[in-house]
Amino acid sequence: MVYKFRVxxxxxxxxxxxxxxxxxxxxxxxxxxIVQSFDFDGLEVASFYTCDDTWNQEDEIPMFDVGDIPGEQRVMSDYVLSDILDTENTKIIYVYDFINMWTFLVELAAVEDVVAGAIYPETLFTHGIMPEESGEKNFMADEDQESYNEFEDDLDEDDLDMFGGEEGYEDYGFEENWN
Structure with missing residues (x-):
């Protein structure tokens, strides 16, 4: 079968x-x-994320095993498309380049028979020109959550000093020049 995605x-x-x-x-x-169809150089790390029907991100599926125990974490090459996407589960999120955070909504639009002589994967349709930079991401809290800025006025410099203000390193049981 052929899966047709809109990315x-x-x-x-x-x-x-x-x-x-x-x-x-x-x-x-x-x-x-995806890398080829959007003309990326393919040199950046990427991940897929499972999601629900409203695009809420769930589990990460990375390119490489970055777990503590080699071979324990499943990666992109371990997942056959038909095992995780079908007519009931049609959505997945793709993030390319974790510095620029190019984020894509990937949706399975159709499942069709293989066309004799066709070469897959194939970019079927292209719309729009990629911008020079990814859009600014808004990582704001939900409306019912308080943001950091609401607490900022209540903080003084000692709250932000990781070494305890005037006391310095002495209270931590090691000297400043420990190495």
């Missing part, structure tokens, strides 16, 4: 790509198709 850049402008890929390809194959 939308999380941006104010409408920028997306439609990609067809085999259902038995991996998330790593989808990552490579």
């Amino acid at each position: 939308i850049l999380d941006n104010e402008e409408d920028i997306f790509r439609d990609i067809a890929i085999l259902s038995n390809d991996t998330l790593e194959d989808l990552h490579n198709a």
